[in-house]
Amino acid sequence: MIKIKRLFVCSLLFFLSCNRATEIATDTTNIVAGTSKITGIITPDGQNKDSIMVTIIVLHPISGESVRHNILADQSGYFSLDFDMETETSLFGLYTSVNPHKGLVIRSINNDSTHIDIAYDSGRNIKNVDVTSAMKPYDMRQGMEVLNKMIDYRPDRPNWEYPRFYDKSTDEFLNRVKSNVSTRLAQFVDDDDLFSKEFKGFISKEYRLFVYTGHVIDYEAEMKRNYRIITRDTVNTPEIQKIDRSYFRFLKDFHLNDPQYLHTYSFPEFQNLILQNEVLGLPVIGESDIPTWLASVKVILADLVGFHDGPYYDILAANAYGRQLNEHVKQLSEKQKENIAHYWKDGEIGKILFRKNDQVVELDKVKSPVVVNDISSVPEDKVMETIVSNYKDKVVFIDLWATWCAPCLEAIKQFRSTKGDFNDKDVVFVYLTNGSSPQKLWEEKIIGIGDEHYYLTDTQWYTMMDYFDFEYIPSYLLYNKESVLMNKFSTFPGNDAVSGMINDLLK
Missing domain, CATH: 2.60.40.1110 (Immunoglobulin-like)
Structure with missing residues (x-):
């Protein structure tokens, strides 16, 4: 991308x-x-x-x-x-x-x-x-421009090597990340007097959130990536040390009650990762009343973030409802509406959540149920043949994605309403991922996606990626009703383009 x-x-x-x-x-x-x-x-x-x-x-x-x-x-x-x-x-x-x-x-x-x-x-x-x-x-x-330079920066020192962390202590990893972030900000932002003071604050917060969201919060996933990059081994999985909640002590450095975070692009994803992280173990808000939910959250987070009160907690509660609305595409229950109205009264947070709920009600009308298919025992060279054969006389649109892939998730989100236009037509939508997507998280996310899903083994996945010459995701395959591959491409081209491809095969 x-x-x-x-x-x-x-x-x-x-x-x-x-x-x-x-x-x-x-x-x-x-x-x-x-x-x-x-x-x-x-x-x-x-x-x-x-x-x-x-x-x-x-x-x-x-x-x-x-x-x-x-x-x-x-x-x-x-x-x-x-x-x-x-x-x-x-x-x-x-x-x-x-x-x-x-x-x-x-x-x-x-x-x-x-x-x-x-x-x-x-x-x-x-x-x-x-x-x-x-x-x-x-x-x-x-x-x-500056944000992208920091993200893509690689040291030009002679003999520089990608750092190895998968078998090192968490302290060593966290200290290196913190040091690298400070170094990049000093190099690209702190001494640039052309930026306004306010915007420097925005860039600093955005870059820090971007790094920690993408590389730190999910420690196990990051260490597995680190192992694959260092060793070039895409088959074996290293033994990653277990972490506890104390790992998240870095959150105190963020000063999350600072209002400027609401101006940062990475904040929604950061919040979502905090809400769903299994090590932190924050409770799902469900139909709990908000004060009770917040009390249980503060027991876990207060020492880690460095404060017991402040606006951050109300935002986190709103984001907890937002996760249900956005990821599961599941409308608020009557009890949840009652809890929101009781806690926020006529406040703007409640109005925002109810506005979003109205949008989800409309989306829910066109969402298809989830179907999970198990082909883990199928030989890797027979995977695509097996999948396509399940949908005879149908146009088959296949999406290769992962739970950690932001462009994949954005494309899926973009296509939601357009996909509903094909509900009564001879087309099926199939989604493939592999073990790089944590299974529990995958099971949660597919609720909001609907349609047909496959969780491939790593061997099946990499064999398929190689066969179709895909270098990254999201990538897509489109088969006609005779199970003939008609198109393959990477990067989502937009709703109109995909709709046009599918409609051409439905004629």
């Missing part, structure tokens, strides 16, 4: 929170179930204006997700979008199909409109940006 997409999806406004009585505000920002609007004109040099796609990624830190909007510009290059917001001000990401590697960070304001004009030169580089947003141009244009 290209760098700018990776950060926006991850996977790149914390949070002005509220408790039952008061809204917590920082500067002019507080939580609000609001809306905003953006308009603009994209002017390329030498490219048709009516084929330009504008992608906008809006953070919803209360419901716990990032929302991607794809807007096709008209023949004049004009585009317009009304979108939901969850804070009084928000930072959203924007890039276009003219050059998706060059992204902008733009500030939006609740109940206001932002207009942006972007002109490109003949090399498809951004030549000029005019925007009504009250934001420093350097922050807007260079923020994502």
